Every structure is written in C-alpha cells, then in structure tokens.
Amino acid sequence: xxxxxxxxxxxxxxxxxxxxxxxxxxxxxxxxxxxxxxxxxxxxxxxxxxxxxxxxxxxxxxxxxxxxxxxxxxxxxxxxxxxxxxxxxxxxxxxxxxxxxxxxxxxxxxxxxxxxxxxxxxxxxxxxxxxxxxxxxxxxxxxxxxxxxxxxxxxxxxxxxxxxxxxxxxxxxxxxxxxxxxxxxxxxxxxxxxxxxxxxxxxxxxxxxxxxxxxxxxxxxxxxxxxxxxxxxxxxxxxxxxxxxxxxxxxxxxxxxxxxxxxxxxxxxxxxxxxxxxxxxxxxxxxxxxxxxxxxxxxxxxxxxxxxxxxxxxxxxxxxxxxxxxxxxxxxxxxxxxxxxxxxxxxxxxxxxxxxxxxxxxxxxxxxxxxxxxxxxxxxxxxxxxxxxxxxxxxxxxxxxxxxxxxxxxxxxxxxxxxxxxxxxxxxxxxxxxxxxxxxxxxxxxxxxxxxxxxxxxxxxxxxxxxxxxxxxxxxxxxxxxxxxxxxxxxxxxxxxxxxxxxxxxxxxxxxxxxxxxxxxxxxxxxxxxxxxxxxxxxxxxxxxxxxxxxxxxxxxxxxxxxxxxxxxxxxxxxxxxxxxxxxxxxxxxxxxxxxxxxxxxxxxxxxxxxxxxxxxxxxxxxxxxxxxxxxxxxxxxxxxxxxxxxxxxxxxxxxxxxxxxxxxxxxxxxxxxxxxxxxxxxxxxxxxxxxxxxxxxxxxxxxxxxxxxxxxxxxxxxxxxxxxxxxxxxxxxxxxxxxx
Amino acid sequence: xxxxxxxxxxxxxxxxxxxxxxxxxxxxxxxxxxxxxxxxxxxxxxxxxxxxxxxxxxxxxxxxxxxxxxxxxxxxxxxxxxxxxxxxxxxxxxxxxxxxxxxxxxxxxxxxxxxxxxxxx
Numbered sequence: 001x002x003x004x005x006x007x008x009x010x011x012x013x014x015x016x017x018x019x020x021x022x023x024x025x026x027x028x029x030x031x032x033x034x035x036x037x038x039x040x041x042x043x044x045x046x047x048x049x050x051x052x053x054x055x056x057x058x059x060x061x062x063x064x065x066x067x068x069x070x071x072x073x074x075x076x077x078x079x080x081x082x083x084x085x086x087x088x089x090x091x092x093x094x095x096x097x098x099x100x101x102x103x104x105x106x107x108x109x110x111x112x113x114x115x116x117x118x119x120x121x122x123x124x125x126x127x128x129x130x131x132x133x134x135x136x137x138x139x140x141x142x143x144x145x146x147x148x149x150x151x152x153x154x155x156x157x158x159x160x161x162x163x164x165x166x167x168x169x170x171x172x173x174x175x176x177x178x179x180x181x182x183x184x185x186x187x188x189x190x191x192x193x194x195x196x197x198x199x200x201x202x203x204x205x206x207x208x209x210x211x212x213x214x215x216x217x218x219x220x221x222x223x224x225x226x227x228x229x230x231x232x233x234x235x236x237x238x239x240x241x242x243x244x245x246x247x248x249x250x251x252x253x254x255x256x257x258x259x260x261x262x263x264x265x266x267x268x269x270x271x272x273x274x275x276x277x278x279x280x281x282x283x284x285x286x287x288x289x290x291x292x293x294x295x296x297x298x299x300x301x302x303x304x305x306x307x308x309x310x311x312x313x314x315x316x317x318x319x320x321x322x323x324x325x326x327x328x329x330x331x332x333x334x335x336x337x338x339x340x341x342x343x344x345x346x347x348x349x350x351x352x353x354x355x356x357x358x359x360x361x362x363x364x365x366x367x368x369x370x371x372x373x374x375x376x377x378x379x380x381x382x383x384x385x386x387x388x389x390x391x392x393x394x395x396x397x398x399x400x401x402x403x404x405x406x407x408x409x410x411x412x413x414x415x416x417x418x419x420x421x422x423x424x425x426x427x428x429x430x431x432x433x434x435x436x437x438x439x440x441x442x443x444x445x446x447x448x449x450x451x452x453x454x455x456x457x458x459x460x461x462x463x464x465x466x467x468x469x470x471x472x473x474x475x476x477x478x479x480x481x482x483x484x485x486x487x488x489x490x491x492x493x494x495x496x497x498x499x500x501x502x503x504x505x506x507x508x509x510x511x512x513x514x515x516x517x518x519x520x521x522x523x524x525x526x527x528x529x530x531x532x533x534x535x536x537x538x539x540x541x542x543x544x545x546x547x548x549x550x551x552x553x554x555x556x557x558x559x560x561x562x563x564x565x566x567x568x569x570x571x572x573x574x575x576x577x578x579x580x581x582x583x584x585x586x587x588x589x590x591x592x593x594x595x596x597x598x599x600x601x602x603x604x605x606x607x608x609x610x611x612x613x614x615x616x617x618x619x620x621x622x623x624x625x626x627x628x629x630x631x632x633x634x635x636x637x638x639x640x641x642x643x644x645x646x647x648x649x650x651x652x653x654x655x656x657x658x659x660x661x662x663x664x665x666x667x668x669x670x671x672x673x674x675x676x677x678x679x680x681x682x683x684x685x686x687x688x689x690x691x692x693x694x695x696x697x698x699x700x701x702x703x704x705x706x707x708x709x710x711x712x713x714x715x716x717x718x719x720x721x722x723x724x725x726x727x728x729x730x731x732x733x734x735x736x737x738x739x740x741x
Numbered sequence: 742x743x744x745x746x747x748x749x750x751x752x753x754x755x756x757x758x759x760x761x762x763x764x765x766x767x768x769x770x771x772x773x774x775x776x777x778x779x780x781x782x783x784x785x786x787x788x789x790x791x792x793x794x795x796x797x798x799x800x801x802x803x804x805x806x807x808x809x810x811x812x813x814x815x816x817x818x819x820x821x822x823x824x825x826x827x828x829x830x831x832x833x834x835x836x837x838x839x840x841x842x843x844x845x846x847x848x849x850x851x852x853x854x855x856x857x858x859x860x861x862x
Contacts, residue, residue, distance in 0.1 A: 003761050004761075006757075007754060007757045007758055007761060010753055010754050010757050011753075011754035013753075014752060014753045014754050037798075040798070041798060043796070044751065044796050044797070044798065047796050048751065048752040048754070048755070048796075051752060051754075051755060052752060052754040052755065055754070055758065183817065184810075184816075184839065185836060185839055185840060185841050186816075186817055186818055186819040186820055186839070186840075186841035186860065187819070187841050187842070187860065188817075188819075188860075191859070191860065191861070192859075195858070195859055242859065244842075245841060245842030245843070245859065245860070248836065249836075
C-alpha cells in the first residue's frame with residue numbers, strides 16, 4: 001500500500017471515531033447535558049471530517065460536511081439556538097454524514113442524495129441565506145449551495161514545475177520597511193530578503209538612517225528599511241507572495257521600472273522594455289555607492305548582522321517574560337474534559353497468537369498437575385506448592401490476555417441509537433433508546449458479531465414492539481416509547497438485554513401464524529413462554545405487511561443462530577401491554593469455556609456449564625419408558641425426555657440401563673428441558689476451545705474439542721444440537737409434547 | 742542539518758499527512774495532537790518551525806501561539822497556522838496571537854514546503 005492509501009485508511013478509521021464523537025455529543029446536547037466543550041468537540045469532529053475528505057477529493061462528503069459545520073459554528077457562536085427541532089435535524093444529518101462516509105469508504109455510490117439534499121436545505125434554513133458571511137470564513141463572498149466556498153485541493157505530492165515564467169526579465173524597485181510587529185510574529189527580514197534574492201538578481205540596500213544610538217535602541221523596535229532592485233522574470237504577484245505573511249506588518253512599495261503600471265507587468269509589455277533593462281541595471285548599481293548613509297550589498301550579509309542584533313536584544317528581554325498564564329487556564333479545562341486513556345494499537349494477530357500460547361500454557365499446566373498427582377508427591381511438597389502458584393499465575397495471565405481483547409460495548413451500543421432513530425422515522429413512531437452498562441467489556445469478536453443481530457432486534461423492538469403514538473396514548477402510556485439496551489456481567493457470563501415498553505407479544509396471532517405456516521400442530525398445547533419462543537423458529541415472521549424495516553428476509557431465527565454461533569443463547573419474556581425483553585447471554589470469551597467433564601461409554605466429554613441446570617442421580621422409579629427407545633424422567637413432577645449421550649453419539653449400540661448413571665438436566669435455547677444421561681461426572685474446569693471445523697470438519701452434536709491435561713482430546717458437546725437431533729430421531733416436534741402425553 | 746518541525750493537529754489523518762509530506766521533503770518532524778501537548782513538547786526542544794491547526798481540543802491554536810510567544814527562547818520561532826479556509830478573520834486572529842504565516846488546507850506539498858522555507862532559514 002502506498003503512503004497516500006495508508007493515510008486514507010487512517011482517515012477512514014479516524015472518521016469512525018469522529019462520527020462517534022459527533023453522535024454522542026449531539027445526544028448529550030439533545031438530552032440537555034452538554035457544556036461548551038460538547039459543542040466544540042461536535043464542531044471539531046465535522047470540521048476534521050471535512051478537512052480530511054477534502055484532501056482525498058471526497059466531494060459529496062465535503063459538501064455535506066461544509067453546511068453541517070457552518071450550522072454547528074452558528075450554534076457554537078451563540079447565533080443559533082440548539083433547539084429540539086435543530087437537534088433533530090443535526091442528529092439526522094449525523095446519520096447521513098455517516099452514510100456518506102460509509103459510501104466513500106466502501107467506494108460505492110451514495111444512494112440517498114435526496115435525503116442529503118433535504119437535510120442540507122434544512123441546515124441552510126437554520127443559518128439563513130448568508131452562511132458564508134456568518135461563519136468563520138467572514139471575508140469570503142457568499143456562494144451558491146453547490147459551490148460551498150470550499151474548493152478541495154487534491155493532494156499532489158509531486159514537486160511540479162508550476163512556476164509561471166514570464167518571458168523577459170523586468171526590474172522592480174522595492175522598498176521594504178518592517179514594523180516591530182513583524183519581528184514579534186516570528187518573521188525575519190533576512191529570510192524575506194534572501195527569498196526575494198532567489199527570484200532573480202537582487203541589489204539590496206539597507207537604510208539605517210533611522211537607527212538610533214546603541215543605548216537608545218529598543219530591543220523590540222524596528223529601525224531598518226531596505227531598498228531592493230530586483231531583476232527578475234517573475235511577476236509582481238510572485239514578489240508580493242513572498243511578503244504575503246507580513247503585508248500587514250510592514251510597508252511595502254513595489255514599482256516596476258520603465259513606467260509600466262503597478263500590478264500589470266505580466267501582459268503587454270513593450271519589447272523595448274527588456275532591451276532597456278540591462279542599461280538601467282548598470283546605471284543603478286553604479287549609483288549605489290554614492291548614496292549617503294546607505295550601503296549596497298549583493299546579497300544580505302550585512303542584514304544578517306543587524307538581524308542578529310535584533311535577536312540578541314530580544315533574548316535580553318526574555319527573562320522578563322511571564323510564565324504562560326493562558327495555557328494553564330486552559331489546562332484546568334482539560335481536567336474537566338473526559339479523560340482519555342492512553343492506548344496503543346496492536347495487530348489483532350499478535351493478540352490472538354498470545355491467546356493461543358496462553359491456551360497451550362493452560363493445557364501444559366494441567367498436564368504438569370496430573371504428573372505430580374501420578375508421581376504421588378504430597379500436597380505439602382515444594383513441587384506441589386510451586387505448581388499451585390503456577391496455576392494461579394496461569395489463570396491471571398489468561399485473564400489479562402483476555403482483557404486485551406475485551407472492549408466496551410459502548411461503541412456498538414451507540415450505533416444502535418442511530419438504528420432506533422431510523423426505525424422510528426420509518427414507522428412514524430416516537431422512540432427513545434436508553435443505554436445501560438455500555439462500559440461492560442466483551443471480547444472484540446463478540447462485539448463485532450453482535451452488531452447484526454442487535455441491529456435486527458432493536459429494529460424489531462421499534463417496529464413490532466413499540467406501539468404507534470396514538471395507540472400508546474389510548475393505552476395511557478407516554479407518547480414516546482422506550483427501548484432499553486443494557487449489558488452486564490452476570491455470573492461469568494455477559495447478559496445483554498433488549499427491552500421495550502410496547503404491547504408485548506401478541507400470542508394469539510403468533511400461535512395462529514405458526515399453525516398457518518405448519519410449524520406446529522393445530523392443537524398443540526403451548527405455554528405462554530413456548531408461544532413466545534415460536535418467534536425464534538425458522539420460517540416464522542410476524543410481519544403481515546412488508547414494511548421498510550421488516551421483510552428483509554431476516555427473522556429472529558437468524559438472530560438466534562448468530563448468537564448461538566458465539567456460544568451464547570437468546571431468550572424472550574413478554575408481558576401483554578407492558579412489553580418484551582430479549583435476553584442474550586454470552587460467554588466472556590470465545591477461547592475458553594467453563595465446562596463439566598463427564599464420561600460416557602468410555603469417552604470423556606465436555607458439557608458447557610452454561611447449559612447445565614442441575615445434576616442428579618435418578619431413582620429407577622422416576623424413569624418412564626415410552627415406545628421402544630424413549631424414556632422420560634420425572635424431575636419434581638415435570639416429565640423431561642432423557643437422552644443417552646453415549647448412545648446418541650454412537651459410542652455404544654444400545655441405550656445404557658445402568659443404575660449408576662448420572663443425569664445432567666440441561667436447558668436449551670428454546671427453554672425446553674432435557675435430561676442427559678452420562679456414566680459419571682469427573683470434574684468442572686476451564687477448557688481451551690479448539691475448533692473442529694478449522695482442524696477437521698463439522699461433527700453433528702459436537703461444538704468443538706479441547707485438549708486435556710494428559711494430552712487426550714475431549715469433545716465439547718453442542719447441547720442444543722444434540723437435543724434437537726435426539727428429538728428428530730423420535731420424530732416429534734417438541735420434547736415438551738412428548739412429555740405432555 | 743535538516744530543519745526541525747513541530748506539527749500540531751488533532752486530526753490523526755492530518756498528522757499522518759504532515760508527517761509524510763514533511764519527512765519526504767527532508768524535514769525532521771515531531772507531532773503533537775493538541776495545543777497543550779504542543780506546548781509540552783516544547784519543553785527542552787526548539788523546533789525551527791511550528792505548524793499548528795486552529796480548532797483543537799484542550800488548547801486551541803490561538804492559545805498555543807500565545808503560549809509559545811511567552812516561552813523564553815521561542816518568542817521568535819516561526820509559527821505557521823493551518824487553516825481550512827482562507828478566512829481573513831481567522832488569519833487576523835492568528836496574527837494577533839503572534840502567528841508568522843498560514844497554510845490553507847487541504848495543503849499541497851509544494852505550498853507547504855514553500856511556506857516553511859519562507860519563514861525558516
């Protein structure tokens with residue numbers, strides 16, 4: 001990648017951060033919790049986006065950012081009040097700016113120009129007809145919307161030979177008298193003169209007539225003046241350009257020899273002029289020594305000396321200079337601003353390599369532990385206690401490494417406020433998103449993969465959950481619906497909830513749709529929670545009318561599958577008239593799993609702890625036979641289908657009837673219970689997940705594998721898959737129906 | 742000896758660009774991400790030229806210029822201001838604060854290097 005492309009990528013990355021700052025700032029303003037710094041940072045975000053976009057010639061982005069920036073500037077300068085109405089447009093503009101940015105980043109055509117134009121017109125409406133005059137660019141003439149007064153300059157890093165060469169040499173007489181302010185602003189006469197000398201042949205004469213006696217010199221004063229005869233092929237504009245930083249800090253006269261009018265040397269010069277030039281030049285050089293109090297020099301050595309005096313004199317003054325008071329004052333402000341943690345960017349591959357190595361370390365440590373046990377060393381031995389410490393350290397290293405991958409869900413959550421706004425707008429509803437626990441840290445991969453399912457769930461909550469404003473008022477609810485998105489760590493898991501205060505699941509309708517679509521038998525006796533869970537069934541979609549939001553071919557079953565692929569589960573609970581809560585629970589990491597080691601038909605298996613509800617030893621009287629293979633277990637009055645893990649996975653030919661079998665009561669995502677029959681439970685431990693798909697291939701009912709301390713491989717069970725395939729083999733829709741028979 | 746440039750801009754993109762363009766032109770570049778960090782960087786370091794953005798968090802460009810002009814030994818260091826638009830008002834304010842000159846961004850490298858040579862030996 002060449003450098004410009006790298007910088008462009010940096011720009012896109014930065015834009016993402018800036019857009020986030022922009023949005024969170026606008027939300028703060030909208031909630032009335034902003035201070036001066038909020039509007040400033042919002043302004044800067046748009047300003048920086050515009051600046052960068054201009055450099056990369058992203059004109060659409062520049063155009064939109066420009067008017068956006070101007071509007072923000074009006075607010076920043078208290079010329080426009082940040083009313084609710086204004087903020088609504090600003091928030092929508094922030095969304096459109098994001099869309100524009102994404103189109104630019106992905107190098108695709110921006111497809112919603114109509115909306116962008118609408119918003120631009122709205123923004124323009126806020127700041128009136130003369131945006132350019134009111135904004136920072138005070139001196140610029142008002143421009144049309146299309147022109148925007150901002151011409152992006154494409155970055156061209158080639159040193160071009162773009163000098164305007166006037167064909168013939170002309171002689172200019174220049175008188176340059178700096179004011180004291182020029183030196184105070186860091187400009188040096190000597191540099192200007194040597195720059196001037198580079199334009200052609202320069203005869204520079206210093207006029208020291210106003211220089212006072214040494215004792216009377218004000219070190220900050222300006223006493224010198226220079227006369228320059230410049231023979232050059234350049235134009236007067238080129239000369240003026242050298243002085244453009246100092247034009248207000250000096251007196252400057254430029255006259256062209258030969259009587260041509262000032263400012264017009266470029267064109268229509270009579271040929272005689274160039275013929276005359278040498279004569280005049282010679283004449284003036286010979287004249288120079290005769291001048292009283294003046295000294296002719298070819299370059300600027302004398303001036304260097306005088307400038308040095310100036311500098312030294314300045315230095316004498318410097319000890320008097322006060323300590324910078326203003327920066328200190330501003331520094332206080334800094335303390336009030338949100339503290340940014342120092343961060344470094346690390347290539348993800350390096351982190352993952354580290355995590356893999358730590359995984360190996362965990363396995364290695366388990367192996368050592370078993371060796372020590374086998375060697376029969378006492379618990380008090382130095383080796384044992386050393387190993388205990390090693391274990392502790394390993395765990396700490398593991399947690400620290402995992403923490404590297406962890407990032408707050410904040411950025412993900414903040415993106416959702418945009419989803420809510422868009423969904424609310426599309427459905428003509430008024431919805432507010434409330435975020436809770438956005439600083440909860442989750443594995444980076446999980447955060448990334450949650451974006452799609454969450455977006456879908458949030459959209460659903462607005463589209464299907466929250467009622468129309470009229471209906472809400474009818475039902476005595478506030479007009480504005482609330483969708484809450486929360487995250488929390490709960491008993492070793494991450495729990496994310498999407499809840500709304502809407503109407504709740506319309507169970508009658510849901511059941512009818514499921515029957516109509518042939519998903520359930522007509523007479524299926526389903527509990528409320530089972531009906532709610534129908535929403536997750538493949539092929540189920542409640543959208544009767546395809547709205548702009550729904551009808552994208554994505555149902556809740558896709559959401560469920562996405563969550564499952566992350567090793568998590570999603571459940572729903574709903575209360576008519578009060579709303580619904582979707583709960584996603586996820587493992588803290590994708591690399592390590594808390595599991596229970598069990599034996600079944602001579603195999604060691606790992607069952608994820610998240611799925612296990614309880615473990616028990618069944619009494620023979622609690623087991624009821626149904627059909628040739630079917631068995632159900634009576635757990636405190638509830639009949640739960642039994643699944644013989646060893647038999648189901650093909651480790652043995654017929655179901656075991658051993659009385660010493662142990663049952664693990666598990667709950668699947670659908671909330672249905674099953675009883676897994678295994679031979680024995682070994683222990684509960686953390687295992688490092690090794691993907692089978694990556695190394696071997698997909699195996700039904702197996703989620704992954706792990707390496708045990710003794711080097712053996714143990715399979716990690718996919719409980720949901722096992723339960724549903726066991727259910728299929730009995731040709732029944734739902735284990736609960738079997739239980740109900 | 743290559744010229745030492747302190748470039749201050751809160752935008753990562755702009756810092757990268759300045760670094761790229763200036764290093765390519767043979768300057769030694771030090772970067773800072775806001776005015777305060779710019780002032781901090783000047784502790785024990787005297788650049789030949791300072792280039793600064795105006796709109797920055799914590800301490801803006803005007804504040805930086807005023808701060809630099811109060812620092813012993815740095816009163817005469819040339820300071821170029823990066824402005825997005827060639828606004829007379831901004832230039833005027835920057836000048837009052839003590840700026841030496843300005844560069845209109847998005848800059849092109851030739852202009853940037855020319856501006857630096859204009860103010861530095």
